[in-house]
Amino acid sequence: MPLPITVATVTLRQALRNRSLPAACLLVTALLALSGYVSGRNQDLTNRQRSEYSEKVRSHWLQQPDRHPHRVAHYGYLAFRPKSPLAYFDSGLDSFGGVAVFLEAHRQNTTNFSEAGQSAALIRFGELTPALVLQLIVPLLLFVLGFPVVSGEREGGTLALSLAQGVSSRTLLAGKALGLLAMVPALLLPGMAILLAVRGVPDSGLLPRILALALAYGLYLAVVVWIAAAVSAASRSSRAALTTLLVLWVVACVAMPRALLTLGAARAPLPSKAQFDAMVDRDLAQEGDSHNPNDPHFAQLRARTLQKYGVRDVRDLPFNYSAFVMEESEKITSGIFRRHYSGILDTFQRQSRPLEWGALVNPYLAIRALSMALAGSDLDHFLDFQRQAETFRYDMIQNLNELHRTRIRLENDRAQKVSRDTWGGFPEFVYTPPSVAEVWRRRWTACAVLAAWLALLAVCTLRGRLL
Amino acid sequence: MSRRILLLEMKNFLSGRGVIAGLVLLAAAGLYAIAQGNQVIEQQRRALAAAPRLAAEHRETLLAMHAGKTEEGPGGLLYYLHFSTVREPSRLAPLAVGLRDLHPYNLRVRLLALEGQLYDGDIANPAVLALGNFDVAFLLVLCYPLLVIAFLHNTLSAEQESGAWRMLCAYPVSPWRMLLGKALIRFIPILAVWLATLLAAVFWLDLPFDGRLLSLGLLGLTYLGFWFALALAVMTTQGSSNFNAVALLGCWLLLVVLAPVSLNLALSAQLPVPEAFELTILQREGYHNKWDQPKQATMRRFFDRYPQFAAYPVPEDRFTWAWYYAMQHMGDEEAATAAARWKEKLLAREQRAAALSSFIPPALVQSTLSRLCGTGLSPHIAYLDSVRRYHEELRLAFYPYLFQDPPVPPVDWHALPRHSFSDEEGAAVSAASETGVLSGAALILAAFAVWRFRRRSSVL
Numbered sequence: 036m037p038l039p040i041t042v043a044t045v046t047l048r049q050a051l052r053n054r055s056l057p058a059a060c061l062l063v064t065a066l067l068a069l070s071g072y073v074s075g076r077n078q079d080l081t082n083r084q085r086s087e088y089s090e091k092v093r094s095h096w097l098q099q100p101d102r103h104p105h106r107v108a109h110y111g112y113l114a115f116r117p118k119s120p121l122a123y124f125d126s127g128l129d130s131f132g133g134v135a136v137f138l139e140a141h142r143q144n145t146t147n148f149s150e151a152g153q154s155a156a157l158i159r160f161g162e163l164t165p166a167l168v169l170q171l172i173v174p175l176l177l178f179v180l181g182f183p184v185v186s187g188e189r190e191g192g193t194l195a196l197s198l199a200q201g202v203s204s205r206t207l208l209a210g211k212a213l214g215l216l217a218m219v220p221a222l223l224l225p226g227m228a229i230l231l232a233v234r235g236v237p238d239s240g241l242l243p244r245i246l247a248l249a250l251a252y253g254l255y256l257a258v259v260v261w262i263a264a265a266v267s268a269a270s271r272s273s274r275a276a277l278t279t280l281l282v283l284w285v286v287a288c289v290a291m292p293r294a295l296l297t298l299g300a301a302r303a304p305l306p307s308k309a310q311f312d313a314m315v316d317r318d319l320a321q322e323g324d325s326h327n328p329n330d331p332h333f334a335q336l337r338a339r340t341l342q343k344y345g346v347r348d349v350r351d352l353p354f355n356y357s358a359f360v361m362e363e364s365e366k367i368t369s370g371i372f373r374r375h376y377s378g379i380l381d382t383f384q385r386q387s388r389p390l391e392w393g394a395l396v397n398p399y400l401a402i403r404a405l406s407m408a409l410a411g412s413d414l415d416h417f418l419d420f421q422r423q424a425e426t427f428r429y430d431m432i433q434n435l436n437e438l439h440r441t442r443i444r445l446e447n448d449r450a451q452k453v454s455r456d457t458w459g460g461f462p463e464f465v466y467t468p469p470s471v472a473e474v475w476r477r478r479w480t481a482c483a484v485l486a487a488w489l490a491l492l493a494v495c496t497l498r499g500r501l502l
Numbered sequence: 503m504s505r506r507i508l509l510l511e512m513k514n515f516l517s518g519r520g521v522i523a524g525l526v527l528l529a530a531a532g533l534y535a536i537a538q539g540n541q542v543i544e545q546q547r548r549a550l551a552a553a554p555r556l557a558a559e560h561r562e563t564l565l566a567m568h569a570g571k572t573e574e575g576p577g578g579l580l581y582y583l584h585f586s587t588v589r590e591p592s593r594l595a596p597l598a599v600g601l602r603d604l605h606p607y608n609l610r611v612r613l614l615a616l617e618g619q620l621y622d623g624d625i626a627n628p629a630v631l632a633l634g635n636f637d638v639a640f641l642l643v644l645c646y647p648l649l650v651i652a653f654l655h656n657t658l659s660a661e662q663e664s665g666a667w668r669m670l671c672a673y674p675v676s677p678w679r680m681l682l683g684k685a686l687i688r689f690i691p692i693l694a695v696w697l698a699t700l701l702a703a704v705f706w707l708d709l710p711f712d713g714r715l716l717s718l719g720l721l722g723l724t725y726l727g728f729w730f731a732l733a734l735a736v737m738t739t740q741g742s743s744n745f746n747a748v749a750l751l752g753c754w755l756l757l758v759v760l761a762p763v764s765l766n767l768a769l770s771a772q773l774p775v776p777e778a779f780e781l782t783i784l785q786r787e788g789y790h791n792k793w794d795q796p797k798q799a800t801m802r803r804f805f806d807r808y809p810q811f812a813a814y815p816v817p818e819d820r821f822t823w824a825w826y827y828a829m830q831h832m833g834d835e836e837a838a839t840a841a842a843r844w845k846e847k848l849l850a851r852e853q854r855a856a857a858l859s860s861f862i863p864p865a866l867v868q869s870t871l872s873r874l875c876g877t878g879l880s881p882h883i884a885y886l887d888s889v890r891r892y893h894e895e896l897r898l899a900f901y902p903y904l905f906q907d908p909p910v911p912p913v914d915w916h917a918l919p920r921h922s923f924s925d926e927e928g929a930a931v932s933a934a935s936e937t938g939v940l941s942g943a944a945l946i947l948a949a950f951a952v953w954r955f956r957r958r959s960s961v962l
Binding site for chain 2 (some may be wrong): 073
């Protein structure tokens with residue numbers, strides 16, 4: 036047997052003998068099973084509700100009587116954001132994003148009713164999910180299991196003995212790290228098996244995301260283990276090793292995330308809704324007022340249109356001119372809104388920047404970002420929903436404006452209606468999450484950071500820099 | 503224990519590796535926390551301060567646009583006009599931002615159906631909301647206990663491991679008093695940093711020295727006392743330093759992370775709020791269906807609600823703004839039951855969370871801090887109620903202009919009702935019962951520690 040493997044086996048056997056490994060395994064299994072079960076049940080319930088209400092909205096839409104298209108444009112549609120199928124595993128910021136958005140003519144409404152906005156102050160402690168167990172608790176346990184692997188031998192005098200017998204320090208450290216690494220599957224597999232049994236085999240479409248998650252967490256926990264072994268090797272006593280590791284954990288997992296993000300948020304402040312709306316209104320006022328017959332923009336549009344069709348009065352046009360103006364102004368208002376909202380999205384990005392930089396040095400931040408992206412519960416997924424809802428809104432309104440333009444005569448406009456069978460021709464709102472390739476394209480750096488960490492630690496070990 | 507030993511002990515402790523660094527770091531984090539909480543609240547205050555100006559500009563623009571259409575009454579203009587409402591933060595809010603960043607604080611409402619406007623959020627980055635604030639509450643609840651653990655876990659075990667404990671026991675002082683003295687020496691600097699942080703906040707944020715601040719300070723002291731007692735209880739089990747560190751950190755993990763998050767998950771699973779969607783749908787259907795119904799059907803129900811306008815019936819054969827705004831309001835009425843249920847559900851969530859939090863000190867402190875600073879869930883609900891009342895006030899102010907024919911004199915757009923609401927009034931003024939519960943828990947743990955220590959020492 037190669038020497039590192041022998042060392043690893045001995046390390047593992049020791050952990051089994053003093054019962055610390057079985058105890059830790061029991062704890063992790065219980066936590067994974069509990070969090071997976073409760074969070075999963077909660078997610079099923081939530082999604083059932085949301086799809087129930089989506090169906091209600093759809094059936095109300097189809098049951099509409101004969102109506103004027105612009106009436107329907109104000110009746111609008113309600114879109115609900117479903118929880119991603121893996122959000123129960125990592126809820127990310129899912130609970131902090133709105134869920135329901137009312138889609139209507141002329142306006143882009145806010146996405147309302149976030150779970151957090153309807154929760155008691157407890158929500159500030161976070162949410163119990165398997166990801167929380169894997170990202171925070173398992174590393175802490177690995178630190179506790181790993182702190183004495185080398186420093187303990189040093190204190191007991193066995194380290195000098197092994198080195199004197201010709202075991203090289205790098206072999207020893209590599210073996211210790213491998214031994215600790217072997218504890219990871221022992222810690223996780225029972226809990227994961229229960230999770231699988233409770234949640235059932237996931238949909239095959241989710242497989243790429245699940246495999247990527249497995250890879251990411253594998254890398255993360257390997258980095259954690261190696262850090263534990265390295266700190267243990269570099270410390271004079273077990274006590275010092277434990278202290279260092281615990282301080283590292285607290286800084287990396289508790290203090291640093293909030294400190295960095297609040298720093299980012301302070302440096303890139305967002306406008307209030309009132310300020311934002313005022314900015315949009317100012318631009319809209321400059322673009323022109325479709326209701327004002329003397330407004331230069333719309334006067335120009337009328338002159339152009341009349342000339343194009345060779346008529347002298349809008350009543351002689353082959354279509355409903357007021358609907359045509361509505362179409363035009365929807366285009367303008369949506370464009371202005373989109374331009375201003377992209378400024379908000381830029382600010383979101385600038386707010387997250389310190390956290391992204393932090394992920395380069397803090398593996399916890401890297402796995403956090405990667406995990407919620409793969410679970411479909413990060414900011415990108417939320418914004419993606421908003422974008423799809425806005426596209427749906429715009430298309431729906433412009434389709435209704437087109438109906439208005441072609442099927443309603445200008446004269447006595449308000450009194451006319453289109454038939455009820457028209458409504459079935461409109462699509463249902465269905466949110467399609469981005470593909471895993473898309474997620475990977477945005478987030479591969481986080482995975483690369485974890486791999487780089489592991490490579491760095493491995494190289495340092497082999498070069499004998501750590502012991 | 504003689505003063506000389508105490509002094510020596512203090513010197514010895516403070517010269518330990520990382521002790522001064524830890525205290526300085528905690529104090530610095532305290533300053534950052536004050537700045538961060540203040541930044542969030544100050545930004546809201548600035549937006550609220552700008553709100554009247556923005557509202558006036560918005561109103562003047564609309565008035566200019568509608569200047570030529572005074573003969574048709576205010577109905578058309580009211581369709582576009584937003585009325586600004588404000589939720590002023592309490593003075594203590596920067597210390598515990600609580601849920602204030604999750605909720606709107608400057609809702610603007612039109613005279614249309616309110617249930618379609620009341621739940622709009624402000625502009626916020628969910629990623630920032632999800633991680634939460636680095637405010638004084640966060641520091642106290644999560645970080646201070648870690649320093650207590652770091653400083654106290656080896657009070658006894660380090661002496662035993664180095665063999666000094668036997669020598670100390672030779673002094674004519676009871677071992678328990680000796681241990682307590684040593685533990686207090688490690689604990690008091692942390693208390694001092696907490697008080698210094700509060701003092702810094704008082705000067706920095708210009709806070710009033712009142713009962714609320716005192717309660718907040720006392721709550722913090724008691725909470726730290728709880729962790730002190732817990733550390734005593736663990737150290738008297740006479741485990742090794744490493745064992746104590748791991749055991750205390752395990753307690754921290756259980757109390758600060760696992761228990762509150764499980765409780766939160768259980769509450770949201772137990773009390774789901776489908777009423778949110780229900781009321782949205784009811785309001786939308788309730789209003790829009792009226793367009794397809796005879797006007798008199800809507801008006802009959804509206805006049806039942808507001809008989810003072812029944813003398814002014816609306817014509818069936820043409821559009822009137824009176825009918826339009828009546829339809830809008832009847833949409834609200836149809837959603838009223840669901841909206842009331844939604845509100846009850848949320849308050850139930852908060853009440854149940856508060857009741858169960860009594861068993862989880864960190865959750866208890868977090869929710870009590872939110873209550874003292876007016877940043878929990880119920881101030882948000884109270885604000886929404888105040889917006890509801892304001893909306894009714896506005897409607898009643900405008901209905902006469904919409905219903906009466908010939909019209910009453912023109913609207914004085916500069917003398918309309920104004921909305922005001924502050925978290926200051928709703929915030930709790932004292933936290934006596936919560937502080938009592940915490941000190942009870944601390945005393946039980948301390949008593950356990952004494953009993954345990956005495957029994958062990960008599961064996962030794």
